[in-house]
Amino acid sequence: MKTFAVAVGTALLFTATAGVAEAAPAYTFAKFETYSSTAKAVTYDAKVPAGAKAVVVSVPTISGGTTVLLKVKGLLPNRAYGAHVHVKKCGPLPADAGPHFQNVVDPVQPSVDPAYANPRNEIWLDVHTDGNGFAYTSSTVDWQFTERHAQSVVLHNEHTHTKPGEAGTAGPRLGCVNVSF
Template sequence: MAGAGTLVLLPAGALAARVLVDHGHGPTVVHNTTYADIETQVHSWTRDGSTHVRLMVDGLPPGQTFGAHVHTRSCGTDPLASGGHYQHSTDASIPLSEREIWLDVTAGDDGHASARRTVDWVIAAGTAGSVVIHASPTNPTTGAAGARLACTDVAFGQ
């Protein structure tokens, strides 16, 4: 279930900045029943023109690595409902890893995994709606990461 964005104003001063915080807890939809018991949290915030995203997952098989990415639409029962990977730019001269937000995770012995990514751009409201966990690590050339296992709604930029 995605929470509404919250605007937090920091104290006045040289370092004060507006911070927009978005949250998602879930998963909203599980596409592979093997992962029906996982729990996800996504926290995203913008500050000073940068976007920060943190993904936390519990209940994964220990030692396994999974791709995870910000996607363009909200989750749905059809795995493709969440759309493609969010891309800040379609300029092919910029490496794919710099145009998308990749959050690959490797589960520890306790099944917990987390990833954090900061990019120097802001996700515009309405252009991204979820984080999807994939079956395989992200291919650094193509961005592919296999089947969609679970999806968590996040109202980025709202």
């Protein structure tokens, strides 16, 4: 946890002092709960228990990229989860968050072409929880949210696949966190 706090603090410090980035930082701290219009994080499956917590921080980098940090607490222990940034907000149904946010949008949706569904064109935040259900990760891409903005991070049932025809897939959507990227 200390490492995560240092990473967040350092990222925010560089963003605040850079003064050159066009994109704005984003921060969300939320508890997973059943859907309501005011929920910041929604659970769709017991694999993301109600009461589990998530922190998402997004900061533009000095070089024109974006770093997104994800920390989760209270998930199932010793388990893999896929996680990606999605285009829409969380809704009552798992599909409401829409597809993954892609810097260069695949004209064929759902996108399973590795030329588009990859960790350079999307933000992938796969994690593996420890024995206490805690995990954190980060992803840095060389682009920023400027004219188009993502609106959520979705937790999936398994780590992200990379093979043609299944690239970017990670199983059912288990939970969703609203983030104003």
